[in-house]
Amino acid sequence: MSFEKEIEEHERRTQKVLAMGGEKRVERQHSMGRLNARQRIDYLMDSGSFLEIGRFARSDRPEDRDSTPADGKVCGYGRIDGRETAIVSHDITVKSASSSPINVRKMGHIRRTAQANGMPLVLLNESSGARIPDTMGAIGTGTLGQDPTQFVRMRDIPYVSAVLGPAFGTACWFTQLSDFVVMRKDAQLAISSPRVTSIAINQEIDPMELAGWKMQSEVTGKVDYAVDTDEEALDLLKRFLSYMPGHHGELPPRAAVSPGADDMAASLLDIVPESRSKVYDVRKVVSAICDPGSVFPLKERFARTAFTALARIDGRVVGILASNPLFKAGALDADSCDKATGFLVLCDSFNIPIVILSDTPGFLIGVEGERRKAPGKVINFMSALQMCSVPKFSIVMRKSYGQAYLNMGGTRNSDEMLAWYTADVGFMDPNVGVNVVFGVRYEEEPERFTQLVEEVRRDSSAYDLAGIFSAQAVIDPRESRVWLKRLLQVHERRPARGIGKHLLGGWPTTF
Amino acid sequence: MATQPVLSEITGKVWKVLCPVGALVGEEEPIMVIESMKMEIPVLSPCAGRVASLDVGEGDDVSEGQKVASVES
Numbered sequence: 242m243s244f245e246k247e248i249e250e251h252e253r254r255t256q257k258v259l260a261m262g263g264e265k266r267v268e269r270q271h272s273m274g275r276l277n278a279r280q281r282i283d284y285l286m287d288s289g290s291f292l293e294i295g296r297f298a299r300s301d302r303p304e305d306r307d308s309t310p311a312d313g314k315v316c317g318y319g320r321i322d323g324r325e326t327a328i329v330s331h332d333i334t335v336k337s338a339s340s341s342p343i344n345v346r347k348m349g350h351i352r353r354t355a356q357a358n359g360m361p362l363v364l365l366n367e368s369s370g371a372r373i374p375d376t377m378g379a380i381g382t383g384t385l386g387q388d389p390t391q392f393v394r395m396r397d398i399p400y401v402s403a404v405l406g407p408a409f410g411t412a413c414w415f416t417q418l419s420d421f422v423v424m425r426k427d428a429q430l431a432i433s434s435p436r437v438t439s440i441a442i443n444q445e446i447d448p449m450e451l452a453g454w455k456m457q458s459e460v461t462g463k464v465d466y467a468v469d470t471d472e473e474a475l476d477l478l479k480r481f482l483s484y485m486p487g488h489h490g491e492l493p494p495r496a497a498v499s500p501g502a503d504d505m506a507a508s509l510l511d512i513v514p515e516s517r518s519k520v521y522d523v524r525k526v527v528s529a530i531c532d533p534g535s536v537f538p539l540k541e542r543f544a545r546t547a548f549t550a551l552a553r554i555d556g557r558v559v560g561i562l563a564s565n566p567l568f569k570a571g572a573l574d575a576d577s578c579d580k581a582t583g584f585l586v587l588c589d590s591f592n593i594p595i596v597i598l599s600d601t602p603g604f605l606i607g608v609e610g611e612r613r614k615a616p617g618k619v620i621n622f623m624s625a626l627q628m629c630s631v632p633k634f635s636i637v638m639r640k641s642y643g644q645a646y647l648n649m650g651g652t653r654n655s656d657e658m659l660a661w662y663t664a665d666v667g668f669m670d671p672n673v674g675v676n677v678v679f680g681v682r683y684e685e686e687p688e689r690f691t692q693l694v695e696e697v698r699r700d701s702s703a704y705d706l707a708g709i710f711s712a713q714a715v716i717d718p719r720e721s722r723v724w725l726k727r728l729l730q731v732h733e734r735r736p737a738r739g740i741g742k743h744l745l746g747g748w749p750t751t752f
Numbered sequence: 753m754a755t756q757p758v759l760s761e762i763t764g765k766v767w768k769v770l771c772p773v774g775a776l777v778g779e780e781e782p783i784m785v786i787e788s789m790k791m792e793i794p795v796l797s798p799c800a801g802r803v804a805s806l807d808v809g810e811g812d813d814v815s816e817g818q819k820v821a822s823v824e825s
Binding site: 518520566569570607609672 | 761762763788789790791792793794796816
């Protein structure tokens with residue numbers, strides 16, 4: 242047979258690369274309950290669709306040429322649920338998946354191809370950071386930064402990240418840039434590893450405090466979901482992508498609606514308590530309004546007063562932003578503003594209409610909030626809201642006071658504002674207002690106080706809001722779904738084919 | 753067996769304590785109700801387990817972030 246030698250050699254080299262860091266290191270990965278870099282790709286992508294790019298890339302240091310298959314990052318293109326996707330899967334068995342000029346070049350290529358061709362970028366992050374000794378010294382460090390657009394994020398394509406092990410350096414940076422992040426509970430996400438950090442600051446560091454999933458889910462809000470296994474992580478990436486377009490020039494995919502989807506809305510009068518002092522879980526309201534099984538919460542453990550979720554109504558993807566009275570009676574704090582702002586940026590960037598549900602006594606005021614730059618965050622939220630060009634619908638469920646009324650889509654800050662007949666809109670809580678405006682305190686004049694509260698409250702109804710045409714309709718809560726379905730049909734932005742102006746595309750990815 | 757602190761998310765007054773020490777609670781189940789802004793705001797258990805301690809009583813003032821109970825999981 243001709244070319245027998247070349248065929249054999251090619252096969253030998255191929256098998257060597259596919260063996261990654263060798264049997265021992267690959268086995269170690271498995272013993273920790275983790276898939277390896279290539280298995281992750283196989284699990285995630287449609288069978289047979291993966292095309293590897295840069296398989297024979299390797300370290301440019303002669304002494305490392307034979308020990309760096311694919312230079313530690315397996316990259317390429319494949320399909321997820323039939324849609325073209327680009328992927329970078331860090332291979333921890335090869336020099337701890339550390340970054341080098343060659344593999345960074347590979348990642349840049351994958352990213353630019355994804356952008357040019359409108360494919361989401363999937364990052365399976367697990368890396369020790371920059372490769373040592375390669376990046377040491379002026380030559381090592383000075384060689385970095387060859388890609389002046391490496392960290393430009395214009396949200397032309399979705400970026401999704403799974404943190405599947407220790408993720409430092411580039412693995413951490415690209416997680417920060419991502420629209421959706423899922424993290425294994427035994428993984429770590431930080432600038433530098435606990436070990437390096439301990440050495441640098443000469444103190445013992447608790448890895449979970451520095452880089453753990455709880456901190457990243459509850460305190461920074463960077464992580465959307467924390468999971469136990471690689472498979473769960475990859476399934477969640479798939480689920481998120483099913484709500485996204487492949488790029489910002491197209492609409493998200495529409496799904497079928499199960500029969501009986503309209504029936505849930507009838508339960509809304511049971512979910513919301515008649516007594517105004519009682520709270521309820523707004524997540525139940527969201528489930529009753531949206532297509533069954535379609536609600537996909539984001540950052541659920543962070544800033545719980547603001548509930549954010551992707552969902553579907555009538556098969557169409559929508560973004561739900563709802564204040565949750567179950568937490569802090571729905572009062573919006575600094576973190577809630579950040580969470581809401583980030584969510585608006587996501588929806589607007591990917592042509593997803595926004596549905597805002599409001600039941601909030603306003604923004605939480607106090608010294609702690611001011612120290613956390615609450616006013617600035619309130620205004621970031623307003624700027625983002627006003628820069629959205631996707632359709633925005635707002636429903637005032639019960640309370641909507643003060644500036645928060647505006648942030649939650651009040652008056653012309655949404656395309657259509659609906660008010661449940663239980664809506665109660667005013668500048669501030671009447672109990673505070675009577676004290677501020679009339680100087681009457683409950684403790685001193687209980688009867689007069691109560692009477693004044695009643696008077697103030699009388700002018701704050703849904704009908705008053707609709708009377709001046711700030712609300713476009715007063716509805717029974719049970720009509721919410723039907724109204725939203727119909728409004729989504731009307732507000733299709735047909736002249737632009739549903740594609741927005743994307744003014745928020747370059748918004749920061751963390752704040 | 754870990755004991756997790758239960759923190760009040762809000763400044764207000766303890767209106768009702770719903771469970772005694774030793775009671776079994778589920779994740780996000782209310783342990784007590786705080787009154788603030790004329791609203792009855794439940795303090796939810798961070799995890800499933802047993803109420804290990806109640807650090808405040810009905811009528812006490814509480815601040816945001818104050819430990820009001822603990823749950824042993």
